[in-house]
Amino acid sequence: MLVLALALLAADPAGAVVTQPNAPKKARSILVMDLSTNAGVDAGTLSTITNTLAVSVQKRPHLSVLTGQDVKRMAQVEADKQVLGCDSASASCIAEIAGAMGADLVLYGDVGKLGDLFVINLNLFDAGQAKAIGRQTVQVKTFD
Secondary structure, three states: OHHHHHHHHHOOOOOOOOOOOOOOOOOEEEEEOOOEEEEOOOHHHHHHHHHHHHHHHHOOOOEEEEEHHHHHHOHHHHHHHHHOOOOOOOHHHHHHHHHHHOOOEEEEEEEEEEOOEEEEEEEEEEOOOOEEEEEEEEEEOOOO
16 A cells, blocks of 8 residues: 555656756645545554555655644644635535645545455645645555
């Protein structure tokens, strides 16, 4: 799963800002949202997968990671958005939340269980463009 998430980022589809051919890339901020679950995954496992994903993404050069915990600190902003009718799954709402957190990119998804398989769906969202720029699904039996 983590290799998959990093593969999403490796292509740098959002395009890092480069001022000169040999200039270093500008650091991008990425918000790694808490993964949700649809079926068969307990809260502890889900939290561990989410935290492992965030740590792995943090190892990427030129990325500054914000986490779901950071979002919880901004819970009032999200609550205000919902009061105003902001659907948390809509592109404009994700862009607004990312903007409130100062994030360029948002990585979100879900983990489910089908028989003995974990199914992980990940989405990479560009807040500036207000659109998804990458989607991947992976199926694994174990996280070892």
